[in-house]
Amino acid sequence: MTKHLAVLTSGGDAPGMNACIRAVVLNAERAGYDVSGYLRGFNGLLDNERITLNAERMHNLIQQGGTILHSARCEQFRQSAVRKQAADNLNAAGIDTLIVIGGDGSFHGAHALKEHWPGQIIGIPGTIDNDVDGTDATIGYYTAIETAVSSIDKVRDTADAFDRVFVVEVMGRHAGFLGMSAALASAADFVLVPELFEDASASLQQIKQQIIQRQQSRGPVSYVIVLAENLWPNGVNALCKQVADTTGLEAKPVTLGHVQRGGSPVSQDRILAVKSGTFAVDLACKNISDVMVGIQNDRLVTVPLEETWQNQKTLGQDACKTALHLMNQRYID
Numbered sequence: 001m002t003k004h005l006a007v008l009t010s011g012g013d014a015p016g017m018n019a020c021i022r023a024v025v026l027n028a029e030r031a032g033y034d035v036s037g038y039l040r041g042f043n044g045l046l047d048n049e050r051i052t053l054n055a056e057r058m059h060n061l062i063q064q065g066g067t068i069l070h071s072a073r074c075e076q077f078r079q080s081a082v083r084k085q086a087a088d089n090l091n092a093a094g095i096d097t098l099i100v101i102g103g104d105g106s107f108h109g110a111h112a113l114k115e116h117w118p119g120q121i122i123g124i125p126g127t128i129d130n131d132v133d134g135t136d137a138t139i140g141y142y143t144a145i146e147t148a149v150s151s152i153d154k155v156r157d158t159a160d161a162f163d164r165v166f167v168v169e170v171m172g173r174h175a176g177f178l179g180m181s182a183a184l185a186s187a188a189d190f191v192l193v194p195e196l197f198e199d200a201s202a203s204l205q206q207i208k209q210q211i212i213q214r215q216q217s218r219g220p221v222s223y224v225i226v227l228a229e230n231l232w233p234n235g236v237n238a239l240c241k242q243v244a245d246t247t248g249l250e251a252k253p254v255t256l257g258h259v260q261r262g263g264s265p266v267s268q269d270r271i272l273a274v275k276s277g278t279f280a281v282d283l284a285c286k287n288i289s290d291v292m293v294g295i296q297n298d299r300l301v302t303v304p305l306e307e308t309w310q311n312q313k314t315l316g317q318d319a320c321k322t323a324l325h326l327m328n329q330r331y332i333d
């Protein structure tokens, strides 16, 4: 009997999810599977919202942002009884393999489905946050960096013109990968990410000290701070007010928000998506289950799904050191 593979996208959408769906569908079709897509993450499993996918539907898709399968969060999926319903629906549809493209939360949900469903489950990391342990990069991360950097470049233009302070808030949930990369690539003056953050008043003093030193040597200056979301007590507006109170300069907030989730994926995300989707179908054909496809040192690897949320991914030492040297501690001997 023909085997049936289904794919869904879950959690925050990320540029490159469509490129990954395409790779999964083309490879699975080639391997002889019937292929379906569930809509709106795990909600699709509960509501039986399923569409047939084939090569024809994958035409002209690789460059498109968003996800043709739509994405969503599904809080009720945390309940065992609800997952049982999903398992019953998967069985009724004759699904053998489920590929979940999402973040570590989605992998947690996928793994929990095993309690009720004996089918094969494979995860592919897709999130702009890059906060999934076991992989160097997640699909969507590189595009989000580009989006943030191009916005910060523009902020820098007006900051320079008016000799102003700006605080640009970037996404990342509770991780600093996006903030750190965006700050390094845009030559920000200061970066506030969870991994480097110790104390609000100490950070404010460092910012003040830097601005004074630069004013003394250059006169009026512009200053761009990159802030990771969910970090500063009471958010970006509170930080702007505190910077203004501490330095005597006006500080303007810019929240990049969901802009970072959109747009056509950059080549790095497309290539990662294509490789990961192809590898996931290879694993499906080998009956390997309960793993995430990862990329480590440019090699595709498998990582037990549980490890992806049980272990916390850390920011590289090199990035932290560079950030301190070129930004936060630049004027400290």
Ligand SMILES: Nc1ncnc2c1ncn2[C@@H]1O[C@H](COP(=O)(O)OP(=O)(O)OP(=O)(O)O)[C@@H](O)[C@H]1O
Pocket: 010, 011, 012, 013, 042, 072, 073, 074, 075, 076, 077, 078, 079, 102, 103, 104, 105, 106, 107, 108, 109, 110, 112, 126, 127, 128, 129, 173
């Ligand atoms: N502990 C859990 N048990 C069961 N399901 C879960 C669990 N954690 C998350 N999920 C499911 O996964 C969905 C997505 O999780 P989450 O909102 O954490 O996003 P994510 O996959 O980590 O991606 P991103 O961080 O990019 O948004 C949740 O809405 C829920 O349906």
Ligand SMILES: O=P(O)(O)OC[C@H]1O[C@](O)(CO)[C@@H](O)[C@@H]1O
Pocket: 012, 103, 127, 128, 129, 171, 172, 173, 174, 229, 261
């Ligand atoms: O789109 P929502 O549900 O507001 O979620 C926002 C969160 O999703 C992400 O964009 C991706 O996880 C995070 O960076 C952000 O904290």
